[in-house]
Amino acid sequence: MMKNIQPNTDRIRRDIEALAETIDPNAGGYTRISFSDEDRRARKYLREVMETEADFEVRIDAAANLIGYRAGQRDAPCIMVGSHLDTVPGGGRFDGIAGVIAGLEVARRFREENIVLQHSLEVVDFLAEEPSPFGLSTIGSRGMAGKLNSEKLLSITDNTGRTLFDAIGEMGGDPGNIDKARRSCRDILLNLELHIEQGPQLYNQGIDIGIVSGIVGIYRGNIEVSGRMDHAGTTPMSIRSDALTAAAEVTLCLEMICRQFADLVGTTGTFEIYPNAANVIPSRVTLGMEVRCQESSKLQATVAEFKSCVDRISRERRIEIKADIRPSSNPVIFDQKIKETLAVACKHSKISCLELTSGASHDASHIAEFAPTGMIFIPSREGRSHCPQEWSEFEHVGRGVVVLANAIQMVDEKQQND
Secondary structure (H helix, E strand, O other), X not given: OOOOOOOOHHHHHHHHHHHHOOXXXXXXXXXXOOOOHHHHHHHHHHHHHHHHHOOOEEEXXXXXXXXXXXXXXXXXXXXXXXXXXXXXXXXXXXXXXXXXXXXXXXXXXXXXXXXXXXXXXXXXXXXXXXXXXXXXXXXXXXXXXXXXXXXXXXXXXXOOOOXXXXXXXXXXXXXXXXXXXXXXOOOEEEEEEEEEOOOOHHHHHOOOEEEEEXXXXXXXXXXXEEOOOEEOOXXXXXXXXXXXXXXXXXXXXXXXXXXXXXXXXXXXXXXEEEOOXXXXXXXXXXXXXXXXXXXXXXXXXXXXXXXXXXXXXXXXXXXXXXXXXXXXXXXXXXXXXXXXXXXXXXXXXXXXXXXXXEOXXXXXXXXXXXXXXXXXXXXXXXXXOOOOOOOOOHHHHHHHHHHHHHHHHHHHHHHHHO
């Protein structure tokens, strides 16, 4: 019989505020980069609270994921809840952190209410979810998905020459046996991740919980425009080969195409201009772009239309444009039964919910490749994230804890009865 729990929001506040103080004081915002001293101190804090307040056995797996474990009554696959403690430079206090603390609070309240699950419970801080000093993100969940090997770890270095192999070892992992971190549906019955929305839908509509339908796929590309360098004062407009104006048209073309769809976004995020001088017509511009959508067919059609647009600009302006655009990640569709379970979990506690898509990637995207996975979002004030102003109410984290606890008990009881 499912037992209602009420989270301790003061304790949630304490943990999130403690982690908000475990940051690089010289970096601005709430900066805790993966593999840093601050990251290690945050994990030390989490480990201590897991052991003293949640009755967890704590271990670090071969990929340096920090895992709190409480055995269930049956020898069966575990129920896993997790997110990450690392941040982007100048980031906020809730991205990733809210999900780890929510999982921890579920475990604490289960202990206090004497709720003993049939299945083991794990709460995970995944290593390096954000882009790391090694140019790779979601490192810990990649390890669980079996996407890393020792040779790859030895080949990736940061700007000091340190290898990812060594860095994982410094965080307590076992990079020489990285395959031991690999998990499967044989040992994970259910994976859940709570996260802040990082967008405005829940906040603007006053809705408590977002049930995530899936995670967008991403195409990323580099566009190189090659013109001719000339004097800006003496070259008539009619004979110029201006790489920057062509690149500007390419950028507006991407925006125009992507505005056709409500569920697709495109961004030109980087521009490099040569020679970047006020009195010289630019001869070369390199820009970086991406397109995101949950529908693969729509992604492919958008990229094809954009390439046609680029070809047209090249012909009309008589300027060379090279476009190298490739898939970066595939769309992820979350388990339908888990989405339905999360909806019932919300309804049971009279918590409002809305199904929506995640425009950002998460550790859950890798775990979903081999184990049933679901995600819930809580509101982000004004939709802001990856900045010091990022904020979610502690009460919203608490409502997320209620939904997680309900869903975990429902799945645990159903498996017991099946």
